[in-house]
Amino acid sequence: MLAANRLAPVALALLIVLAGCGGAPGNGTATNDAAGTPTANGTATTTGDASGTVTPERASQDGAVAVENGTLRVNATRTFARVQSLMGTDVDPRPVELRNLSEWRSSLPRVAAAPINDALGFENVSANWSEPTGVTKFTGYVYVHPGEGSPQEVERVLAHEFTHSIQFQANMFPWLDELRTGRVTTDEAKTLRALQEGGAVYVTDAYTQQYLDVQRNSAFAREYMSKSPTHWSALAPYYFGSQYVASRIDSPQQLSNVYDNRPNTTEQILHNETRREEPPADLAVESTVSASQWQYLGNNTLGEMTTRGALGTELTQSRAAEAAAGWGRDEIAIFRHTGGDERYGWAWVHRWDDASEADEAASALRTFAERRNDASTYEFAVTRVSDGTTALVFGDDAFVANATVTGTTSNVSVAVGA
Structure with a gap:
């Protein structure tokens, strides 16, 4: 009899987007890579100083947001300040780099879709790169792809990514070391992703309601989930995660409370249960x-x-x-x-x-x-x-x-x- 190896890499590739990547749901988030969207890397090459943007030199002096590799039609400093005020945190902003994520993804080595995805009927889908999207690293460094989005649509994505940046810098995730160095099951990874992305969607919905006149992130996720089973699987953590967070707190300032006594299965996320109320059965x-x-x-x-x-x-x-x-x-x-x-x-x-x-x-x-x-x-x-x-x-x-x-x-x- 063989000893049970709790994790097999073939199965782990099942429609997981690893923590550290935080595209706003329905805004061009790539869902066609069944192994997950890789964390962006690279360094900034140029800076911009258009309205609402500043150089890295000023960013270190007055807490403004440095926008690198181009300019934004959005006041990034104001957006960060608003998000931070909603969340009640006090962290320094990280730079925002403008990057064409579609070109970046196409330059990466191609990764074959996991065989289990093919077997179960999950199909690759194409991202709409004309829509804005973003990625946030563990360090809180933000990449934004404005696409052809309106200033308000880009601002919504920026608010989503700034929420991730603050989540990381405020040490809201007690499981980061586990993700970095440990091995978790697919169910555990999707649960953690639902908490991470659900929190960002919840804060961005609050931001959208107060400052913008565009569709909320949670509505985008629900809309895109209806397109195909693969869209559903990729965006379910966003949608159900935000519902779970909304059921647990009354304000973005309470977000860290959700993570203190967090669920450990997607069943608990889907049905708004705690570990004690719905523990996994023995098997x-x-x-x-x-x-x-x-x-x-x-x-x-x-x-x-x-x-x-x-x-x-x-x-x-x-x-x-x-x-x-x-x-x-x-x-x-x-x-x-x-x-x-x-x-x-x-x-x-x-x-x-x-x-x-x-x-x-x-x-x-x-x-x-x-x-x-x-x-x-x-x-x-x-x-x-x-x-x-x-x-x-x-x-x-x-x-x-x-x-x-x-x-x-x-x-x-x-x-x-x-």
């Missing part, structure tokens, strides 16, 4: 491989948000939501063919809240599997492990034909034979 999935052509890579927990998003690639969003709502815990075991031909297999085990929820989920999974069998080159099969537990086995035909899932509600074994 252990162990794997054995008796066939030399398959290698076990490890386990991962994808979570309710990913479960709902995956089902939504073949089912209606309402049915996907209803089926995923009974999530108690999941573990996905990942396998790779040893022939070096990039063939994979997955056994995705779900423990549901009760037998009735498992009945509903099993029915949805069977419909999903049938449709994916017809729509993709992968094979899909559903196993009812126990009254409360299901398994979706999918991937390479030979893997599915030779994988067996057995066990009880909370203890499951995946065996891969010849």
Whole structure:
């Protein structure tokens, strides 16, 4: 029996945008890279001094915002001051660099979409680079791509990114070291992202209401989530994260309170629950491989948000939501063919809240599997492990034909034979 490796890199690439990148939802945020939008890097080359912008020399003297590599039609210093006043913090502004993020992304080495995304039906989507967007680094340094946005639209993006900058500089995220040096599951990473982005959307909504006459970030996220299952999965942390934050506090000045007793699953984010109110159920999935052509890579927990998003690639969003709502815990075991031909297999085990929820989920999974069998080159099969537990086995035909899932509600074994 193989020891459980809690994280497998193949599964970790499932539609995660890592902390440190903070594009405003629906404003050109790139969602077509299934492995996540990389953190921007590089240095400023020029500075501008148009209305509302200042040089780096002044920035260090009077707390103004340095705008580098061009000029903005937005008073960045005033925007930062407004955001900081809303949040009740006292940190120094970091520079803002104007950068054509579409050119920057195209200059990066191409990263193949994770095979699991392809298998589950997530498709690449194109970003609209005519719309403004932004990225914020862990250091609080902000990149803005104005695109063809109006001054107010750019200001909304700038307010979103300044919120991230303040979040980082005010040390609001106790999990940053964990993200930098540790390893977290997909569900944990999406939960943290929902808290980070949800907080920024919440503050930007307050900013928009007070200072601007444009659509709020949360409305943008909701609008874009309706475009495709991939959009839904990419923007769900923004939308549901902002709803969670709004339910917990009454003012942007209380934002740090949300992070003190934070949820640890996307289920808690989606249903506005605390760790104590809705803890994950017990589930252990162990794997054995008796066939030399398959290698076990490890386990991962994808979570309710990913479960709902995956089902939504073949089912209606309402049915996907209803089926995923009974999530108690999941573990996905990942396998790779040893022939070096990039063939994979997955056994995705779900423990549901009760037998009735498992009945509903099993029915949805069977419909999903049938449709994916017809729509993709992968094979899909559903196993009812126990009254409360299901398994979706999918991937390479030979893997599915030779994988067996057995066990009880909370203890499951995946065996891969010849």
